Amino acid sequence: MDTDEPLIRARGLEKRFGDFEAVKGIDFDVHRGESFGFLGPNGAGKSSTMRMVGAVSPVTGGELRLFGLDPATDGKAIRARLGVVPQQDQLDEMLNVEDNLVIYGRYFDISYAESRAQARKLLEFVQLEDRATSKIMPLSGGMKRRVTIARSLMNDPEILLLDEPTTGLDPQARHVLWDRLYRLKQQGVTLVLTTHYMDEAEQLCDRLVIMDEGRIVAEGPPAELIRVHSPREVLELRYPAGANAEQGPALEGIGARQEVLPDRVLVYADDGEAALSEVHRRGASPESALVRRSSLEDVFLRLTGRTLVE
């Protein structure tokens, strides 16, 4: 394989279920060592894309190559080099933590002795070495997630696919997980993840695509996407319930652009404080106001007219 060739290459990639088009012809490349994300709301086509990339879901249109191989014909060879963290942990509650990993290693034809050694090493990596003989049930959500990540690493994968890796976890557990994933990235593992959390995308992704309704609407490093698609700061104004929409005329011309949401008005401006002063000067004082940096959420809102988490 050519070293310049991307590990994953998709051109015009489509996924249809009957009449429903989940993925409508997307292009992307993922390079070795990169951390690549699919950001988008539920139903954007992220998981369908991931399942095609995981060589389990047949491509219904366009072209997809992993390691230069076609999943339609070389699925097994591709999957041998992938690690998969599914949305649900799918741990075997009949087996203890270590055996969940050992049998998974067997799926890759790794000998029992090697598989057990690998399982112990990985449980240490996810800081669960003292839970090796524990049952699955009593583990917390974050711990189960870490077991799943350890399991996905049993075959020393070149690419790790993570579908919504921290959905449903509490903030502390998320940070523990991000730390582990960041270490993997430093070890050279290529990460491909889906998320609908902008903070996760910003934390973990070198580069990402924003998906909406089966299409890619933007692509780039998180910071660049924000710079290109949104002014530096956002002024969030909250007016009494139901009164947000009425503020339009009073706020006209302040900042670069405004978005009226059901619960607040967003004013996009390079200088949020200055914009707020102008709001006060015009006598349109809100019940509360805050100035923050622009985020991927704002980029998404700008590109699709909708919020990420609804």
Add this chain to the structure above:
Amino acid sequence: MTATLPERRSLLGPAVRVFEHHLLVYRRVWKSNVLGSVIRPLLYVLGMGLGVGSLVDDGPRADTALEGLTYFEFFAPAIMATTAMQILTNDALWPIRGGFVWFGTYHNQRATPIDAGDVVTGVLLWHLAKGVLSAGGVAVVLLLFDGTRTAALLPAVVFAAFAGIAYSAPLIAFSASRETDLAYPNIQRFVIVPMFLFSGAFYPIDQLPGWMQTVTRLTPIWHGVELCRGVVHGSLEFVNGAGHLAYLLVWLVVGYVLSRRVFTAKLGV
């Protein structure tokens, strides 16, 4: 990094990994399982053999009704086949759903170099083993009695296992194709229990009305019962035996093909 992965994989290799998963789980539950497959037949054998047996064996038609066998000798070997059927049909219902929905085991396996077809092959390999274990439990009980203590229990165990997977193979396709598990209890109530009662295990099927005899002959379990009883008592002729076995294999093969189709569709969405 991938140096641990061999270049070439054997054809059956991935299916054997699926089998190993079952084996690993079984290691956690084997005690209760083995106990079940010995205690239950023991109760049957004692209850029916002593109770019904004393009635039949002292009855007016004792000489001819059961081809010269005592009632115990008549029905005890049949329990091998019915036990395998009952245990494997149960395994072909909820545990299959568990693999897809509750535990996601099959999806996990599919994410590795294991294909949907390998999963089916592995599950059926396990069912064969489980059938041997279940019928083997009965065989252990039968070893305790003079009338059934024979080396022919060994082939009978294998026949019983095939009678079991003749059911579980198509049933796996069925339960995998269901969106819910609501139909499962009905399978047991309206398919398996009647088959158990009308299988020819407890009485010769010529006691049944003609049309019911025909129906019974179409059920795999009757063929399994005939095989087990015949081989244990040395009355199984080669041609008949081959015919019974072939009939069971037809169900197995059809079930296998259907299961592969359903699993491939379900695991490749």
